Amino acid sequence: MNLDAERAVLGSLLKDHSLMDDCFLSPDDFTENEEDNRLIYKVLQYAKENAEGAADPFDPIVLVSRWGARLQRIGGLTRLMALRDAVPSSDSFLYYQRAVRTDRIQNDLVQLGRQIATNGGGDIAELKAKMEQLEELLQGESGGPIHMAQLLEGHERVIAKRANSGGITGARAASEEFTQLSKGHQEGDLEILAGRPSMGKTLYMSNDVDAVTACGWGDAIFSLEMGALEIVEQMASCIGGIKRDRIASGQMSDNDWIRYGDALEIIAGRTLYIDDKAGATVEYIRRQVKKLKKKHPGKRWVIHIDFLQFIQTEKNFSTTKERIGYITKYLKRMAKELQVCVVCLSAVGRNCEQRPDKRPLMSDLRDSGDIESDADIVTFIYRDDYYYPDSPKKGFAEIIVAKGRKIGTGTFDMGFTPGISRFINLTKDEKYKLAEKVREHEQQKTHRR
CATH class of the missing domain: 3.40.50.300 (P-loop containing nucleotide triphosphate hydrolases)
Structure with missing residues (x-):
């Protein structure tokens, strides 16, 4: 598990809540150990979805006041402040995300290999579904907006081809x-x-x-x-x-x-x-x-x-x-x-x-x-x-x-x-x-x- 990358993602989000709009990770990408980074990410997701015009929905004090009982278990305000202050800049946010996603895929592949080795694979349909899920995860960060100039490249040839085919x-x-x-x-x-x-x-x-x-x-x-x-x-x-x-x-x-x-x-x-x-x-x-x-x-x-x-x-x-x-x-x-x-x-x-x-x-x-x-x-x-x-x-x-x-x-x-x-x-x-x-x-x- 790449805990440093997980902490960097959470710290970057706490520093700049607008980064959540560019985040392709899911709670399952985070570990569920004593630090419980998964819980923190879920809290941030919920806070963003229910911001209701708040200037900074990820303000650690606001988060602790709303989810104090759950967050206190993993360090409360002190933990959130430490995560935010440990990230000098959020410029490498995309790199941190990719590191977390890659680590999750590697862990899933290891578990899949163990499952096959210990019981011959078990339910084949379940294994196939898991492989498809991993494939989707690998593709999860692709795509995004394309500049209009790229879309227009060769567009005249496309229109001409349509005309020649009778429409x-x-x-x-x-x-x-x-x-x-x-x-x-x-x-x-x-x-x-x-x-x-x-x-x-x-x-x-x-x-x-x-x-x-x-x-x-x-x-x-x-x-x-x-x-x-x-x-x-x-x-x-x-x-x-x-x-x-x-x-x-x-x-x-x-x-x-x-x-x-x-x-x-x-x-x-x-x-x-x-x-x-x-x-x-x-x-x-x-x-x-x-x-x-x-x-x-x-x-x-x-x-x-x-x-x-x-x-x-x-x-x-x-x-x-x-x-x-x-x-x-x-x-x-x-x-x-x-x-x-x-x-x-x-x-x-x-x-x-x-x-x-x-x-x-x-x-x-x-x-x-x-x-x-x-x-x-x-x-x-x-x-x-x-x-x-x-x-x-x-x-x-x-x-x-x-x-x-x-x-x-x-x-x-x-x-x-x-x-x-x-x-x-x-x-x-x-x-x-x-x-x-x-x-x-x-x-x-x-x-x-």
Whole structure:
């Protein structure tokens, strides 16, 4: 333990309370021995948060008057004054912090090594979680404000590149209209693709993966529901235009076999990975994505996860809502830190089925953690003919962008042909004909009333 560095940090803070704004340490970075530097740091944190306009919230006399009973145990006013006076200058505050953080990491690594040596590692999930925590600690002091001049370096080239790409800066999506609205799947974004059962979420995902990888991006599918071979067959059906039931039964014509072989060749030639580990944790997913990024340097990635409610975590939570809330925040952080786009499928509560208009709303996600606030984009898939067989939109699906943090909202119609596993983009003429059909249907309903 580096007690000298801990004392220097505390003394610097007592000398200049504004340094707390630049402090990246946590109470756990301090030792909990007879000096109890951890207690002093906690007191300073609380005093800063509850300063209420005090000129110097770290005045030793004020601190002792408020927390006398606890501070007296470790030396009281005399101890605080000694800490403050022992630091000639707070100019080396950043150095002191780094020394404390480094010492904490070294101690944790030693304890981790002992744990592995004495009992073979114990709970593997616990060890992995600890390693992730240490990694976050190592990164804890990075970042900070960047001067505008740095951000503007090469910005003209970025804008020119966007212009040359037709404005599509991300990976193409299954829906061409969604691609135009969002400018493609964007790195750093968390997208939620939600819907009731049988709406075609997984089928849409396969079409989306096809679009992503066809434009040269990498894609990793983490399937917690379907097996890897099922997804491969679904994609082969989609790309080859082969009826899914023929692939499932193996009863394919000669032409089907040719198209099937061509589809598999296309899939094999793309940067596409599938992980169907049952009960995968969100921490496991992050580790695998990091490995793929390292394996393919320079490759841009979309990560598809099927689906949110099946994801586990190495932490324990008392309620499902808390667990889902933790996972969505973790996925958003992962997207930002690893610079990937995360598209996570999600279930929708059955409340929407109690309404005459059964299209899902954002409020139908409220029992699923913090999806509304954490996601950059929330998209619903809805098929009217699932509920109303005589719907004018029979054979069509609606892609409803209910939330778009940077892009706005919108609803797009697509052809839905589950027999060959396809969502089909409509031509301008097809959109017009569908709109006419819907309008005529509404007029007939009005007359019947």
